[in-house]
Amino acid sequence: MSNFAPNTEGVWHDLPEKTYREAPGENISTLKVAMKSEAHYLAEKQAKKESTAAQILGTCIHTATLQPHLLASTCVVRPDGMDYRSKEGRSWRDSQTTPIITSEDFAVAQACSNSIRAHKAASAILQGAKIEVAVFAIHEETGLLRKARLDLVTTDANNSTTVADIKTCDDASPDGFSRAIGKWDYASQASFYTDIIGASFFCFIAVEKTPPYACAVYCVDAESLQIGRDRNNVCLRRIAQAKKTGIYPAYSDGIEMISAPRWMKAQAATE
Secondary structure (H helix, E strand, C coil): CCCCCCCCCEEECCCCHHHHHHCCCECHHHHHHHHHCHHHHHHHHHCCCCCCHHHHHHHHHHHHHHCHHHHHHHCEECCCCCCCCCHHHHHHHHHCCCCEECHHHHHHHHHHHHHHHHCHHHHHHHCCCEEEEEEEEECCCCCCEEEEEEEEEEECCCCCEEEEEEEEECCCCHHHHHHHHHHHCHHHHHHHHHHHHCCCEEEEEEEECCCCCCEEEEECCHHHHHHHHHHHHHHHHHHHHHHHHCCCCCCCCCCCCCCCCHHHHHHHHHC
16 A cells, blocks of 8 residues: 555555545445435444345455455355354354355356456456556535545556446346346446546446356446436535535425326226
């Protein structure tokens, strides 16, 4: 780690993940929560959460793909047949200092990594790219410090920068992953990562978590990036205003009119 100081703008290629996590700054996760309400944002910032099984598997897939030499220190495989109800099993479990995964999940992580590396475009992105790049940058409009940890950053001969992010999914087909972009608001993440480092392009490397572990690479279009950018700016304004006033509202404190969703109305119209 070289010359890192909290609350400082910059790009770091060797910043430990723990240091990044503990450093001040608004990341894309907190922005997504702020879209729900400022109160939810504050609760998210104050919460101490343990990683879910899906998040642990995702981390293992990232590590197996980007830093395979660190995989052994990222997770530990639960021995087949080990029973945590036994004294021996509980003792082994409690002595571990890294997340525990099953042998099945470990095999999935390796299979996903192999699929990504075998994909022509994904493999080309991986070659020569900087990995796990930590970026801190001020949002000009609000003055808030943003932060991001980018999976892959590559610059071509024309000095155009591309950011790529590995996503595990159930369906990596064009239609399937397009639905995932809407469901998980990946457009906001794409624009956040693009803007924070000033990239020209953003790509998702999507890989399915079940056989045949199919992989696809998608470059996010300008319209989608703008949708995400607009959402991010709304969230940053909300956060900045809340920090300024010390008021973190949730939902309306009045009585609001509400309606059934459109799909229910459409369904009722055909019955």
